[in-house]
Amino acid sequence: MTVLTALSELTVSRHNPLVDPQLHIWDWQIAVYLFFGGLVAGLMIIAGVRLITVRPQQREALVCCTIGPLIGLVFLSLGMFTLFLDLSHKLYVWRLYTTFQITSPMSWGSWILLLVYPALGANALTHLPEAIPALAKRFPVLVTISDYILARVQLVVGIGFANVAVGIGLGIYTGILLGTLGARPLWNSAVLGPLFLFSGLSSAAAVLHGILILTTPDDERPAFADFLLSVMSQLTQARPLDKNVAPVLERADNSFLTIELALLGLLLLGHMTSSGVHQQAAGLLLTGSYASVFWVFVVGLGIILPLVLQSLELDNRIRHTLAPAVMVVFGGLALRFILVFAGQESHWFQF
Amino acid sequence: MSRFAMVIDTRRCVGCNDCVVACKTENGVPEGYCRDWITEEVHGAFPTVQLEIRSERCNHCDNPPCVSCCPTGASHVHERGGVVLVTHDKCIGCKACLAACPYNARFIHPDGYADKCTFCVHRLEQGLLPACVSVCPTHCMHFGDMDDPHSEVSMLLNSRQHHALMPDAGTKPCIFYLT
Numbered sequence: 001m002t003v004l005t006a007l008s009e010l011t012v013s014r015h016n017p018l019v020d021p022q023l024h025i026w027d028w029q030i031a032v033y034l035f036f037g038g039l040v041a042g043l044m045i046i047a048g049v050r051l052i053t054v055r056p057q058q059r060e061a062l063v064c065c066t067i068g069p070l071i072g073l074v075f076l077s078l079g080m081f082t083l084f085l086d087l088s089h090k091l092y093v094w095r096l097y098t099t100f101q102i103t104s105p106m107s108w109g110s111w112i113l114l115l116v117y118p119a120l121g122a123n124a125l126t127h128l129p130e131a132i133p134a135l136a137k138r139f140p141v142l143v144t145i146s147d148y149i150l151a152r153v154q155l156v157v158g159i160g161f162a163n164v165a166v167g168i169g170l171g172i173y174t175g176i177l178l179g180t181l182g183a184r185p186l187w188n189s190a191v192l193g194p195l196f197l198f199s200g201l202s203s204a205a206a207v208l209h210g211i212l213i214l215t216t217p218d219d220e221r222p223a224f225a226d227f228l229l230s231v232m233s234q235l236t237q238a239r240p241l242d243k244n245v246a247p248v249l250e251r252a253d254n255s256f257l258t259i260e261l262a263l264l265g266l267l268l269l270g271h272m273t274s275s276g277v278h279q280q281a282a283g284l285l286l287t288g289s290y291a292s293v294f295w296v297f298v299v300g301l302g303i304i305l306p307l308v309l310q311s312l313e314l315d316n317r318i319r320h321t322l323a324p325a326v327m328v329v330f331g332g333l334a335l336r337f338i339l340v341f342a343g344q345e346s347h348w349f350q351f
Numbered sequence: 352m353s354r355f356a357m358v359i360d361t362r363r364c365v366g367c368n369d370c371v372v373a374c375k376t377e378n379g380v381p382e383g384y385c386r387d388w389i390t391e392e393v394h395g396a397f398p399t400v401q402l403e404i405r406s407e408r409c410n411h412c413d414n415p416p417c418v419s420c421c422p423t424g425a426s427h428v429h430e431r432g433g434v435v436l437v438t439h440d441k442c443i444g445c446k447a448c449l450a451a452c453p454y455n456a457r458f459i460h461p462d463g464y465a466d467k468c469t470f471c472v473h474r475l476e477q478g479l480l481p482a483c484v485s486v487c488p489t490h491c492m493h494f495g496d497m498d499d500p501h502s503e504v505s506m507l508l509n510s511r512q513h514h515a516l517m518p519d520a521g522t523k524p525c526i527f528y529l530t
Contacts, residue, residue, distance in 0.1 A: 006394070006395055006396040007394060007395060007396065007400060008393070009391075009392070009393045010390065010391070010393075011391040011392075012388060012389075012390045013385075013388045013389045014385055014388035014407075015383065015385070016383075016384050016385060016458035017384070017458065018446075019457075020455070023455060025446040025450060025459070086445070086446075087443050088446065088463040089442050089462075089464050090443075090463070092441065092443045093443050095442075095443055099423055101421060101422055101424055103419040103420070104419065104422045105420070106420065107422035109422075180420065181447070181450045182451070182453070182520065182521065183416060183450065183451050183520065275519075344450070347453070347455075348453045
């Protein structure tokens, strides 16, 4: 007896570029933009908290309050540049700032991005003369500004809270931007906002931790010109454990990574127990075409391995290296790439 | 108030692509792109196979996610008939509306802005039907005001079985297919 297989086929004559046969409207530019957005959000929150809670005698606090915001300004500008590269009607980008669309996360984000610059700048200026004395000597006005801010405790606290608030807004926005797009089931989760926020926090803690390790004063400290070349050799080179430096950011990073892992689990759990389209979307990451890169680069090398390594480092069981910080940063970048690409592949059933 | 809707009789549609050609001609749609298209859906096992041919386009939804996600207000609902339109010189080409549309009905025009079916709003303002409806050789396409109970589309929807595309997506599409 011959059993005939039931057909269920859809043939579409549409052939629009970027849309067919598979939606691919957003490429590396958006993934990099979301990564930088999350990273800057994390830098802002850490900078704000350190500004409020810690006196700046510690080198770690100075790096968090001053160097973090300064590199945050660079990362933010790079992120906005990649976003600009993605726009297909670039000459009209100014239209973003002629209106506020309350239902559009992108409109919220474009205005939040404008708040980031002054907040980060104020945070950086507060202790800039102590963090970079050479710069303050060349530009005495920086000392005047710093003195003006530091003489007003309420202003310092205000700047700190502003950075925390805008940082949380920016970090969540990068996830909500995708999470509100109901047509793409993989993205369609409120968990994406906090997930990107905590991923940004872990990346920021890792970046600051890396800066502290690389700038730890010792005999082997590289000259600035050799900085980039020396980073590779620093990956496996044991560094002296600075009691005032490493534990704070490593413990914070471990907490952020643990929460990020939990949120990632909740995202997938939510999808797997939801409708068919959401189950299919989660399958892209769990067992589908993105599974190998997701499990290896995001979960394995980006979260679990650095979590284990940093825990062992904190217990002084293994050498203290730059490797976990680098893994966390690349894990955060991989998360954005995989979610941006896989999300565009997820779709509603046509029938 | 009026609410424009399109009703397409899948028992009459033969997938001849006249609607596609008419749209491209009327609206100057660039080569390699289309605002409307033909979909053939096949279900079942031989010899009881069921074929549905549909002329598809933007569904001009009542709850359009492409409008709510637009950061500049370029995507908007026209006051006449609830037609969803894009103001080209407000669009920045962020492509959020393309990601938001579950029907993949939008595309990026070679000039950079998001483009899609307009229900031929320029023809509607002259009292004409959309180009696709006007050329259909089997008269399977009907256009009118869904809020008017005496309109052709309202009477067809009241008298015939019909379905919309992906109703579970929650967009409340305004194109209906008679079955």
